[in-house]
Amino acid sequence: MLHLLWLIPALPLAGFLILATLGKRMPRKMVPVFGAGSVGLSAIVAILIAFNFLTSTPPGNSYTQVLWTWMDVGGFHPQIAFYLDALSLVMVLVVTFVGFLIHFYSAEFMEEDEGYSRFFAYMNLFVASMCTLLLGSNLLLLFLGWEGVGLCSYLLIGFWYRDPVNGLAARKAFIVTRVGDTAMTLGLFLLFDKLGTLNIQELMHRALVQWPVGSTLPVLAGLLLLGGAVGKSAQLPLQTWLPDAMAGPTPTSALIHAATMVTAGVYLIARTHVLYSIAPQAQLAVAVVGVATLTLAGFSAITQSDIKRVLAYSTVSQIGYMFLALGVGAWSAAIFHFMTHAFFKALLFLAAGVIIESLHHEHSIFKMGGLRKEMPVAFWTFLAAGCSLAGLPLITAGFYSKGLIIWGAWSSTRGSGALWFFAVFGVLLTSLYTFRLIFLVFFGEMKTQIHKRPGFRMLMPCVVLAILSVVGGFVDTPEFLGNIHSFTDFLHLALPPVTEGPLRGMSELGSESLVTLAFLIGLYIAYLFFIRKRELAEAITTPAIAKALHRFWYSDWGMDWLYERVFVRPVMWIARVDKNDFIDYIYSGMALITELFYHGVRKTETGRMRWYAAGIAAGSIIFLAIVLFL
Amino acid sequence: MEVVFYIAAIVAIASTVLAITRLNAVHALLYLIVSLLSVAVVFFVLGAPFIAALEVIIYAGAIMVLFVFVVMMLNLGKKATEMERQLQRGSMWVGPSILALILIAEVAYLVAGPGTAVYGAAAIEPKQVGIALFGPYLIGVELASMLLLGALVGAYHLGRRTPEKTEK
Amino acid sequence: MASIPMQQGLLLAGILFAVGLAGLLVRRNVIFMLMSLEIMLNAAGLAFVVAGARWGQADGQIVFLFILTMAAAEVSVGLALVLRIYRRFKTLDADAVSEMRG
Numbered sequence: 001m002l003h004l005l006w007l008i009p010a011l012p013l014a015g016f017l018i019l020a021t022l023g024k025r026m027p028r029k030m031v032p033v034f035g036a037g038s039v040g041l042s043a044i045v046a047i048l049i050a051f052n053f054l055t056s057t058p059p060g061n062s063y064t065q066v067l068w069t070w071m072d073v074g075g076f077h078p079q080i081a082f083y084l085d086a087l088s089l090v091m092v093l094v095v096t097f098v099g100f101l102i103h104f105y106s107a108e109f110m111e112e113d114e115g116y117s118r119f120f121a122y123m124n125l126f127v128a129s130m131c132t133l134l135l136g137s138n139l140l141l142l143f144l145g146w147e148g149v150g151l152c153s154y155l156l157i158g159f160w161y162r163d164p165v166n167g168l169a170a171r172k173a174f175i176v177t178r179v180g181d182t183a184m185t186l187g188l189f190l191l192f193d194k195l196g197t198l199n200i201q202e203l204m205h206r207a208l209v210q211w212p213v214g215s216t217l218p219v220l221a222g223l224l225l226l227g228g229a230v231g232k233s234a235q236l237p238l239q240t241w242l243p244d245a246m247a248g249p250t251p252t253s254a255l256i257h258a259a260t261m262v263t264a265g266v267y268l269i270a271r272t273h274v275l276y277s278i279a280p281q282a283q284l285a286v287a288v289v290g291v292a293t294l295t296l297a298g299f300s301a302i303t304q305s306d307i308k309r310v311l312a313y314s315t316v317s318q319i320g321y322m323f324l325a326l327g328v329g330a331w332s333a334a335i336f337h338f339m340t341h342a343f344f345k346a347l348l349f350l351a352a353g354v355i356i357e358s359l360h361h362e363h364s365i366f367k368m369g370g371l372r373k374e375m376p377v378a379f380w381t382f383l384a385a386g387c388s389l390a391g392l393p394l395i396t397a398g399f400y401s402k403g404l405i406i407w408g409a410w411s412s413t414r415g416s417g418a419l420w421f422f423a424v425f426g427v428l429l430t431s432l433y434t435f436r437l438i439f440l441v442f443f444g445e446m447k448t449q450i451h452k453r454p455g456f457r458m459l460m461p462c463v464v465l466a467i468l469s470v471v472g473g474f475v476d477t478p479e480f481l482g483n484i485h486s487f488t489d490f491l492h493l494a495l496p497p498v499t500e501g502p503l504r505g506m507s508e509l510g511s512e513s514l515v516t517l518a519f520l521i522g523l524y525i526a527y528l529f530f531i532r533k534r535e536l537a538e539a540i541t542t543p544a545i546a547k548a549l550h551r552f553w554y555s556d557w558g559m560d561w562l563y564e565r566v567f568v569r570p571v572m573w574i575a576r577v578d579k580n581d582f583i584d585y586i587y588s589g590m591a592l593i594t595e596l597f598y599h600g601v602r603k604t605e606t607g608r609m610r611w612y613a614a615g616i617a618a619g620s621i622i623f624l625a626i627v628l629f630l
Numbered sequence: 631m632e633v634v635f636y637i638a639a640i641v642a643i644a645s646t647v648l649a650i651t652r653l654n655a656v657h658a659l660l661y662l663i664v665s666l667l668s669v670a671v672v673f674f675v676l677g678a679p680f681i682a683a684l685e686v687i688i689y690a691g692a693i694m695v696l697f698v699f700v701v702m703m704l705n706l707g708k709k710a711t712e713m714e715r716q717l718q719r720g721s722m723w724v725g726p727s728i729l730a731l732i733l734i735a736e737v738a739y740l741v742a743g744p745g746t747a748v749y750g751a752a753a754i755e756p757k758q759v760g761i762a763l764f765g766p767y768l769i770g771v772e773l774a775s776m777l778l779l780g781a782l783v784g785a786y787h788l789g790r791r792t793p794e795k796t797e798k
Numbered sequence: 799m800a801s802i803p804m805q806q807g808l809l810l811a812g813i814l815f816a817v818g819l820a821g822l823l824v825r826r827n828v829i830f831m832l833m834s835l836e837i838m839l840n841a842a843g844l845a846f847v848v849a850g851a852r853w854g855q856a857d858g859q860i861v862f863l864f865i866l867t868m869a870a871a872e873v874s875v876g877l878a879l880v881l882r883i884y885r886r887f888k889t890l891d892a893d894a895v896s897e898m899r900g
Contacts (some may be wrong), residue, residue, distance in 0.1 A: 607896030609831070614823050615728055624736050635802050639810045646814055647835055650821030662833055669814075669844060676851040681859050688866055689840065693873050700877045701829065704884055712842055717891060718828045727824035730816035737812030741805040751897040756857050762856040763863065770860070775871065781871030788878035 001052035004076075004215045005043055005065045005082050008092060009131035011042040015124040028364025028378050029502065032107035035120025040128050043096035047309040050093055054490075061085055061203075064137055078198055083137035088493040090335055091134045091267055094342045095260045099127045099396040101461035102259075105350050106251040108457035110355065119159065119249065124153035130260055134267060139188055142268070146184070146232065149261045150177055157245045166218075169247040180231015187224030190217070192385050204274035206526040213278045222282025226289070229265025235323055236293040239316045240559050246308040248627040249351030253308060258315045258349050259342040265447060266322045266338055277329070283414060283464055287327020291422045294320030296430030303554040304435065306363045307352050310437050315345055315558075317426065321405050324423060328353060330408030331495035332488045337405055339487075340397035340472050344388040347465035353380040353442065354454045354462065362448050370446035377459050379442050381466040386438050388469040390431040391525070393516045394481070397473030404476065407511050413501040420511070426517050431522025439530040480509045530611040562630070563627060631675055638671040651712040655701045659694060666690040680756035813840035818882035828883060828890045832876045839869045 015038025021485070024029060053063070054169035058567045062085035069077045084092075091329070103123060110119050130147025136142040159171030190197055194217055195206045211218045268274065269286060277284040294317045301313035318341050326333035355371065356363060372374055372379045404521035405429070411422040476487040488497070529537040541550055551557055604615075649661035666689045673682035699773050704710075763771060806831055818837030825831055850858015856878040 281782060395879050540869055607898045609828065609895075610823055614725070614729070617733075619821065621732055621736065624733075624740075628736060628739060632802055635806075639806075642810065643813055643817065646817045648865060650817060650825065650830065650834060651826060655827070658830065660831060663839070665814075665837070666840065669840060672810065672844065673808070673847055674846065678847050678859050678862075681847055681862050684863070685840075686871065689836075693836065693870060696873055696877060697829070697833065698870075699816060700880060703881065704890075713891075714827060718824070722824055725818075726820040730820035733816040733819060734813055737816070738809060741812070752854055754850070754854065754859060758856045759859050759863075760807070763860055767860050770846045770864060774864055776865060777871050781874050784818065785874040785878040788875065790881055 001062070002049060002058065002063045002084065003065060005049060005084055005135065006067060007045045007061070007133070008049070008096065008136065009082075009128045011045070011299050012131070013128035013130075014038060014125040015163070016121050016128060019117050019121035019124060019337045021119055024116070028111075028116060031117045031120055031460055031524060032103070035117075035124060036100065036103035038098060038109055038124055039100045042127065042131070043093075043100040044095050046089075049084070050089055057493070062293065066137075066580070070140070075196070076198075077194070078138045078140040080141060081137040081392060082135040082512045085136065085269075086491050088134050088161050088333065088494075090217050090339060090491065092131055092375070094339050094340070094431045095127065095130050095134065098122075098259050098342050098346050098465070099130075099255055101464060102251050102255045102346060105248075105254075105353075105458050105461040108455050109251055109353060110249065112247075115159065119156075120364070121536070122152050122155045122159070123252070123255065126156070126256060126261070130264075133264055137199060139191070139203070142200070142271075143184070143188065146228075147181070149184065150174065150181070150232070151262055153177075153245070153253055156256060157248040157445040159252065161451075162178050163247075166247040169241075169244040171619055173241040173245045175275065177231040179505060180238055182227075183224045183231070184228025187221050187228065190221050190224060194221075202272060203602050205328065207275055207278065209623060213279055214280055215278075218275055218279035219281045222272075222279040223285060224277070225268060225272060226282060226286055229268045229323075230289060231265075233262050233265030233319050234266075234287050234316050235265070235320060236296065236560070240296065240563060242316055242557060243304075243309050243312040243556065246306070246312050250308070250349055250356060254349030254353070255311070255347045258311065259346040262315060262319060263322065263342070264406045266326065266334055269323075269326045270334060270495060271325075273331055276326070277496070277567050278323065280414070281328070281487070282523060283326075283327055286323055286410075287414070287419055288322025291325050291419050291426075292326075293317065294324065294426040295422050295429070297427050298433065299553045300556045301433040302429065305366055307356065307365050307368070307437065307441065308363060310346070310433060311348050311352060314329050314348075314430065314433065314435075317340075318389070318431065320343065321423065321426065322401060324419060325405040325408055326413040328414060328419065328498075330405060331406040331498075331499070332362065332491035332577065333401065333408050335491055335495070336476055336487055337401040340401040343465050343472050344385040344396075347381060347385040347462055347469055348389065350462050351378050351385065351456070354378045354458055355382075355457075358450050358452060359448045360451045367447050368441045369444040370442070371450075372442040374450055375453075377462065378454075379463040382442070383438060384466040385469050386434045388473075390434040391427055391515065391519050393512075393519065395470060397419060397469055399471035399515075402475055403512050403515055407508050408498050410499045410506065410511055411498065413499045413506075415501070427515050428518040428522040431519045432526050435523050435526035436530055438542060443531060478512060480512075480559065487504045500535050517623045635672060635675045638668045638675065640673065641665075642668040653718070654700070655706060655710070661699070663690050663694050666777050677753035680759050731754060733780070754798050804852045805846055807851075808845055811841045811845035811848060814844065815837075826891050826893055827890050828880050828895075831892060832873065832880065835876075836869060838871065839865055839872075 004015055018034050019031065026034075041049070062083060064081055064083050066079050066081040101224050103120070104121065106119065110116055112118065126149055129145045129152060133142055133145025133149060136145055154170050156173040157173050158167045160166050188198065191203060191207075193205055195210065197203055197206065207218060207221075231238045240259060242262065247336060248257070254544050276286065297313045297320060299316035301310050301317060304310045322334040322337050322341070325331070325337060355368065355375065356449070357376075358375065359368065362368065384396070388396040391399040391402045393399050406420060406423045409415040410417070474482075475484065477484045498573050529540075529554050540546060555561060604611075644666040645661045645668065649665060652658035652661060666685060670682045670685040670690070673679075673685055689703045799867065815838050818834045818841060821834035822831055825834065827846075845899040846858045846861040846865070848858070850856065880890065884890055887895055889895075
């Protein structure tokens with residue numbers, strides 16, 4: 001059964017090829033059959049493989065399927081090979097399953113769009129690339145998938161390319177992630193140069209043997225890989241592309257820019273966790289990046305007015321939690337949060353898509369309101385996902401996964417009080433912006449009339465994801481709540497457990513209680529400002545300093561402003577000054593000399609046979625003379 | 631027999647020089663045939679009777695006859711001789727003659743190296759040639775036949791009298 | 799058979815070749831150029847036969863045979879071209895046929 005592994009990326013790839021070549025010619029009804037069907041089959045294969053993996057775990061808790069050798073140059077022979085272990089299995093399951101639901105949803109969402117088959121082709125290519133990324137047994141194949149998802153992200157952000165704003169957003173996403181990818185490429189060069197292989201398992205083994213803990217090389221390699229992860233996962237300081245990426249169709253935002261692709265960085269670091277375990281400084285950097293991002297993005301999310309941008313900042317913030325988990329060595333907690341986040345964040349976007357679609361493509365939350373009665377399915381599913389995101393205690397998945405991370409930040413040997421504090425503060429912010437969003441959109445009076453109602457194909461995935469957002473957390477619960485560890489135990493086949501330090505005066509129950517408290521405070525503030533006393537919210541934003549702060553947060557801490565001045569404008573200035581590239585003179589000079597020679601030699605081309613014969617004769621005589629007399 | 635060689639050599643050189651200087655094509659061809667015949671004599675002296683026979687039959691016979699046919703087909707006559715006189719000018723001989731003299735000097739220098747090996751040439755019978763030709767050189771023979779076939783087709787194609795569309 | 803120094807045979811070949819070369823370069827009539835070519839080919843063949851006789855081997859004569867074959871092929875195609883040129887340009891002046899200049 002495990003040998004069907006190659007089908008997981010191959011099926012969506014086949015779907016892509018069919019849609020890319022025949023999509024324009026096939027009837028519209030057939031497009032989702034291929035588009036969603038290929039991903040659905042892929043999900044079924046993934047589930048079968050997962051079942052097989054669980055019932056009869058292969059030796060070494062991993063399975064490698066070598067398809068062929070990619071290239072063989074000078075001792076460098078990466079293979080097209082897929083590596084399946086607990087980590088990649090969980091990721092692939094989530095990607096294909098959530099991916100299928102979103103494809104199913106898109107079948108109705110995109111139905112009116114003229115780029116129907118193009119959309120599904122891109123989406124299928126994305127799923128294929130993502131599975132390649134997750135299953136690749138060497139870093140080069142992983143990088144292939146990595147760039148593949150980057151390409152699809154670019155194509156889908158700029159999907160409605162007729163609007164130049166979308167094209168700009170796509171370019172921004174591509175260029176900003178390119179910064180991270182460059183760092184990652186350098187990291188790959190470094191690893192191959194020093195360790196002589198890119199096969200991940202072999203690489204980790206050699207790193208462990210050759211490099212002492214804390215030496216320069218692993219730290220450098222870890223930081224370079226972190227650079228790639230930061231770019232792809234939209235973490236500080238490269239997070240600026242993600243909010244703009246919301247220009248793409250909403251299912252794209254759900255699949256690529258919330259549930260799966262942006263967590264590729266998390267996967268990369270979890271995949272190379274051995275490297276980080278021997279590079280504590282790099283791991284600390286991961287934690288710091290995570291905590292800084294989750295806090296700053298939380299503040300930004302509070303001020304946004306576009307429903308999708310709120311969700312985008314919340315994605316950045318939630319991935320910050322995952323980075324924090326990675327940074328403190330709570331590997332399985334990061335993957336747990338990845339899974340639950342994929343469920344509830346995909347659902348939030350899908351539900352947001354339903355709302356936007358119903359309200360004449362209205363994005364501003366201040367123009368929504370009172371939809372609770374009008375759109376009960378959207379309301380209840382959005383509420384379930386929102387509660388999960390904010391971490392409503394006891395019944396939602398987000399509570400358990402986030403609690404695990406926060407407890408890890410406290411209890412791990414690599415955690416600290418400061419990390420824990422910011423993580424808990426992040427819960428407050430999350431709760432605040434989530435309920436602000438819910439209260440503004442679903443409560444109060446209606447401001448925009450409903451224009452059309454979503455059909456079954458859009459609501460079904462929402463309901464499934466809503467159920468998962470609630471029950472998805474019960475696979476792993478803390479000690480005082482059932483003490484179930486099935487998910488963590490499963491992941492420990494591939495990832496090491498948290499190394500817990502000495503207890504520092506607080507139990508897990510205490511940590512969870514404070515998390516709950518933070519959640520309740522956030523909820524109360526949101527309730528106070530957006531339901532009870534709207535005038536209070538206005539009162540607090542009237543002073544000049546509050547306005548400035550609001551603007552500052554609204555523009556994502558002025559990051560875009562800063563980058564515009566520090567990077568974009570100087571580069572544009574240099575480009576303008578050096579329009580006639582001075583290095584070009586060398587090449588045009590070479591061309592000029594060649595042309596001169598041409599004009600000279602052209603004179604000898606007389607078309608007269610005797611002239612040519614004389615040339616040949618003289619040449620032979622001269623060469624004979626050289627042979628004879630020299 | 632040495633005398634025969636030298637006489638034949640002198641005749642060959644003289645008739646060749648005459649052949650390339652004639653203005654009338656038929657005269658030139660006749661001198662060329664004389665030259666080829668004397669080279670055939672040289673072959674015979676050198677102990678290659680088979681090659682001598684081929685030289686007479688194919689070169690002096692077939693190939694030269696081909697030239698004669700073409701000259702006849704073109705029907706050049708007196709006018710062509712006049713043309714030739716106009717085309718050839720004395721000064722044109724200077725460059726090529728210098729080149730040719732340098733070439734002769736180089737060959738002479740090359741040949742007059744140390745070790746003037748004199749050989750008592752034993753005749754190589756046609757039988758030996760035949761055995762070698764159809765033994766180690768068989769592929770060469772096949773290739774030569776293909777070359778001839780190609781030449782046959784090519785000559786036929788080029789020599790065909792077609793209504794030329796590109797005629798000026 | 800005569801005992802002639804190889805040098806003299808080769809010298810004869812060289813002289814004939816040089817004369818043929820001079821003819822090729824001087825004459826403007828295409829027929830004469832072809833004849834000069836024949837002279838040069840024949841001289842080259844002579845050099846092979848001389849060398850073959852020097853070593854008492856049949857190989858020199860075989861190469862002459864191949865040269866003969868080539869000369870025949872070349873002449874037949876060459877003369878066909880001469881006919882073509884004459885028909886088209888009404889002249890045999892090789893310098894007049896210089897349409898392929900750069």
